[in-house]
Amino acid sequence: MKVDRNNLGLDFIVRDIHGHLYQLDKQPQEVAFDPSCNRLFCLGDINDKSPNSESFLTIIDHKTYFNILSNHKAMVIAKLENPDTAPRHKSNAGE
Structure with a gap:
């Protein structure tokens, strides 16, 4: 994936969210994340281990x-x- 430079705002990087959406709701507020000009890059595991994965x-x-x-x-x-x-996925904490 090629992404152009963000000339309007800031880029944030998070990793290993594992579906914990409540953390993503809370943390951007702490850093004044503005979705109109900032971007969030999720590295690593964003799903699994939480009922909020989907x-x-x-x-x-x-x-x-x-x-x-x-x-x-x-x-x-x-x-x-x-x-x-599916068994391989489940053995790695998947649902």
């Missing part, structure tokens, strides 16, 4: 919120494409 995926728009593929996300994709991989 809700979190809905905010990724690749304009303000970006996601970089992680091992957990790759396992979710593999599980959807081939249900036989």
